[in-house]
Amino acid sequence: MVHISNINTLKSIYYPHFDSIIKYGIILEGNSSNSVKIFTLQNKIVRIMTGARPRTSCKSLFKQWEILTVLCQYILSFTNFNINNQEIFQTNSSIHNANTRNKLHLHIPNANLPCFQKSTFYAGTKIFNSLPPSVTILKNEKAQLRQWKKSKKMSVSQIPSSESCRV
Numbered sequence: 001m002v003h004i005s006n007i008n009t010l011k012s013i014y015y016p017h018f019d020s021i022i023k024y025g026i027i028l029e030g031n032s033s034n035s036v037k038i039f040t041l042q043n044k045i046v047r048i049m050t051g052a053r054p055r056t057s058c059k060s061l062f063k064q065w066e067i068l069t070v071l072c073q074y075i076l077s078f079t080n081f082n083i084n085n086q087e088i089f090q091t092n093s094s095i096h097n098a099n100t101r102n103k104l105h106l107h108i109p110n111a112n113l114p115c116f117q118k119s120t121f122y123a124g125t126k127i128f129n130s131l132p133p134s135v136t137i138l139k140n141e142k143a144q145l146r147q148w149k150k151s152k153k154m155s156v157s158q159i160p161s162s163e164s165c166r167v
Contacts, residue, residue: 010049011065018045022070027077027120039070078124079131082106089125104136105129 043058093103106125111117
C-alpha cells in the first residue's frame with residue numbers, strides 16, 4: 001500500500017481503525033490469550049501497509065513507522081495508570097524502614113489467589129517496578145514517557161517479557 005499512498009495517509013488510517021481498538025481496554029484484557037492473536041494481526045497490518053513480504057520481521061518496521069506493539073502499549077498503559085494514580089499505591093519505604101535498593105519501588109501486596117495476581121493493580125505494579133528509574137520518576141509526563149520509549153528504541157530483551165506481564 002506504500003506504493004498507492006504516502007506514509008502519513010496510511011498512519012492516519014491505521015491509528016483510528018486499529019490502534020484505537022487495541023488501546024480500548026488494553027489494561028483489562030492485555031493479559032489475555034487473545035493478545036497474541038492481536039499482535040499477529042498487528043504484524044499483518046504493518047506488513048500490508050509497508051508492502052513487506054509475509055515472512056518479513058516487523059521489528060524494524062515498527063521502529064521505522066514509530067508504531068508501538070501491543071506489548072509496548074500494554075506496558076505504556078500500566079505505566080501511565082501508575083503515574084497518574086500514585087496516591088493509591090504505597091512505596092516499599094512507606095511499609096518498612098529498611099534502607100533497601102528497592103525502597104522507591106511500589107509495594108506489591110501479598111497475594112495467594114491467582115485472580116488477584118492477574119488483576120490490573122497487581123500486574124501493573126510488577127510491570128512498573130521492572131521499568132528503569134528514569135521512567136518511574138516521571139509524574140504526569142506522558143510526552144516524556146513516550147519520548148523516552150522512542151529514544152531508547154527498546155528491544156524485546158529490554159521490555160519485560162510477555163510471561164512477566166502475565167504474572
